[in-house]
Amino acid sequence: MVYYLYGIGWSEELAPILSDPGRLADLPPDLMLISAQDLSGVVKPVPEKDFGEDALVERVRDVDWLTVQATRHNAILSLITREATVIPLKFGLVFHNEENVRIRLETDYDRCVRQLRMLCNRQEWGVKVYADLERIKSVVLAQDTVTPVGSSPGRAYIMQRRAQLSVSEKARDLARNHARQVLESLERVTVRWRTNQVLSREATGRTDDMMLNAVFLVEAGTQESFCDLVRQLDGAIKGIALELSGPWPPYNFTADSE
Amino acid sequence: MNLDAAYDNVSLLDILDRIIDKGVVLYGDIVISLGDVDLIAIKLALVLASVDRLEVGEWNNSEDF
Incomplete structure (x- = not known):
């Protein structure tokens, strides 16, 4: 067995959660705490054949396996963050033995304490903004006055083409502005925010375009x-749609620059 | 909308983006280091597996915004 570390929190918050099986019933029964000073790491013993030195790098290439593991990683952290402040760690952080986890907590003690204090009573929410550009185009067209058409058919075509292009550009500009306004409105009521990579239609499976992929750190009281x-x-x-997700463990707000 | 309902929107991509790209960097005994290329390949594989499409997705950069 090797030891998979999910997250780090205060021992006094985590111990009661893990010692009471009724409290978060969906947590794996073999989840354990490894403590150093007043901090604890949330750890699960995992088989070496999946999480050992070379196995893990190979294993993550199996999409089905990765899907199950990634979902589990997030589910465990999500459950715990409902009741405690936790620093969520990256996927696939594995230690050979309990002692090495303890040494890691000691070594990174100051950094963990800083982050736990910052994250106290705060949760991460995601907001994606999508634009249906065809629909916005029709709004732009309705607003635009009719473009005068030239005399020759060739000229008329060029004019028409130009008008179409400018409508597309205007629609895109409009969509960008709306997305920016959404960000500004939400920024005012949150502690921190950042924007992430915008995903393609293939990734989202939607027919409209993602204009903004933002995450916010929200005070518990203002959720x-x-x-x-x-x-x-x-x-x-x-033509503008918002998609809310959360609360998430605060993955996006635990970088050292924060 | 209660919190559980909001959670239904969570997609696998959102999860992967967070737990592979984000999250604290801490050194363990065994660390998987997925380079950017690998990460995109994994994400793409997941996307293709889930929507069963053959087109390769274009990964825009948020700098466009």
């Missing part, structure tokens, strides 16, 4: 109003 604001912004403008 309801944050979600209300997202709902308000969703559907406020024709």
Whole structure:
């Protein structure tokens, strides 16, 4: 067996959660805490054949296996963050023995404490903004006055083509502006924010285009109003849709620069 | 919307993006180091597996925004 480390938190918060099986019933029964000073790592013994030195690098190439493991990693951290402040760690952090986990906690003690203090009572939410550019184009067209058409058919074609292009550009500009406005509105009610890679249609499986992929760190007390604001912004403008996800373990807000 | 309902929207890509790309860098005894290329390949494989399409997705950069 080797030891997979999911996250780090305060021992006094984590111990009661793990010692009471009824509290978070979906947690794996073999989840354990390894402690150093007042910190604890949330650890699960895992088979060496999957998580050992060379096995892991090979294993992650198996999409089905990775899907199961990634979902589990996130589910465990999500459950725990409902009841405790936790620093969520990256996928696939494995130690040979319990002592090495303890040494790691000691070594990174100051850094962990800083992050836990920053994350206290805060949760991560994701907001994606999608634009249906065809629909926005029709709005742009309705607003535009009719473009005068030239005399010759060739000239008429060029004019028409140019008009179409400018409508597409205008629609895209409009969509970008809306996305920016969403970001500005949400930024005002949150502690921190950042934007991530925008995903293609293949990735999202949607027919509209992702314009913004943002994450926000939200104070626990203001979560309801944050979600209300997202709902308000969703559907406020024709062709613009918002997608809310969360609360997440604060993966996006634990970098050392934070 | 209660919190559980909001959670239904979570896609696998969102999870992977977070747990592979983000999260604290801590050194373990065994660390998988997935370079950018590998990560994109994994994400793409997942996308293709889930929607059963053959086109290769274009991974835009948020700098466009």
